[in-house]
Amino acid sequence: MTAKPDCPQKQDARVNGTTQTDDAGPVTRGSMSRTLPDICFELQAKIEAFLAEQTDDHVLRNVQSQIKVSMGVITEALRRYGPDHLSLSYNGGKDCLVLLVLILACLPSCASHSSPSTSHTATTNSTAVPASENALSSPATLPGQPLQAIYIVSSDPFSEVEDFVAGSAERYHLDLKRYALPMRPALEAYLEDRPAIRAIFLGTRRTDPHGEFLTHFDPTDEGWPQFIRIHPVIDWHYVEIWAFIRRLQIPFCDLYNRGxxxxxxxxxxxxxxxxxxxxxxxxxxxxxxxxxxxxxxxxRD
Incomplete structure (x- = not known):
């Protein structure tokens, strides 16, 4: 089954993440011209600076610890599979937004070490070791292609979410494919369109439905399209997600400002x-x- 949401004849600004505005403000000509390496190195520098902060705030200290673990998971995923075989499930929500920023911040350090491991299929349930603090500043050449991503659209999406996904995909140079299908057929269609994908990053957290027993690396359940689910932010708490977003001044969907x-x-x-x-x-x-x-x-109902 193949969905056809990105038909080139359509001029829908939300297809493939292309739009001129998002809920964080207009996507200006200057921001659109910023390259992927520019963005990755900027986010890397922001995170390095945050990790170097000395703070008495216990939430911020927890966020610093969570970042190190999450970036260790991302680094391990890039080592096992390589960027050509990885994707991100992205719907503009706060959790996958944090995950997107962390992945992009990892790319400069991981690019020269991102060829897939020959034994990646043998260790799908392991928990990654926290990233070394020095690993963030390792010099490397960024991969030439943008991060692959899939957006599975709600059956009745908010226009604010649609616009934010489109605008942020433009901002962060995502190679985004959009499917207005239920989750299982959407994943089937995506893997048919992108057969090289072996693993997908997910912004699932422990308190989400079905998140209680997940690890950092889990195969999909029987009867579902087969790939490895990667959960770098699985153990983050709600307040930590928001502390990260606000501390690093990451633009987010305006619906969050409205409760x-x-x-x-x-x-x-x-x-x-x-x-x-x-x-x-x-x-x-x-x-x-x-x-x-x-x-x-x-x-949520």
Whole structure:
């Protein structure tokens, strides 16, 4: 089965992640002309600076620790499979946004060591070792191709999400393929379109549905398209995701500013009632003010 969402005859600005604006503001001519290496080295420098900070804030210290573990997982994935065989599941949400930034920040250091391991299929359930602090600054040549990504569209997507996915794909030079299909046929179609893909990065966290027993590297379940699922941010907490985004000043979807804490579709997602202002169901605090992992999905049916 092959989906055809990127038909060149269509001029939909959301196809293949091309658009002129996103929820973080206009994609200016200057930002569109920035190369992938420019972006990767900038993000790498931001993360290096953050990791070098001395802070008494326990959340920020936890984020620093989480970054090192996650970048170790990403580095191991690049070593095992190589960028030509890797993809990212990207829907514009906060978790996969953090994951995208971490992957791009790893590319300068990992590029010269990213040829796939000959034994990668034998160790699919291992937990990666945290990255060395010195590994971030290793000189390397970036791969010439953008990061491959798949966007599986909700059956009733928010226009804000669609626009943010398109704008951020443009901003970060994603090679994004968009499928308006249920998850299983979307993955089947993607692997038919991109048969070289062997593993896909996912922004799943431990508190997400079915996330409780996942490891950093897991094969897909029986009956599903076969690839390795990679979960670099599996053990991040909700507050740590937002601390990373805000500390590094990463643009994010505007729905989060309006009280949404988990993004689904228009018919099954609403602002989180735990963020209602004074019991008023029409006013909500931003998503980053929520503190409890267990309350993250209160806005999802």
């Amino acid at each position: 949404f804490t988990s993004l689904g579709g228009v018919t099954n997602t609403r602002p989180n009632p735990a963020l209602a202002v004074g019991g008023d169901a029409s006013k909500f605090r931003p998503a980053y003010e929520l503190r409890d992992d267990d309350e993250e999905r209160l806005g």
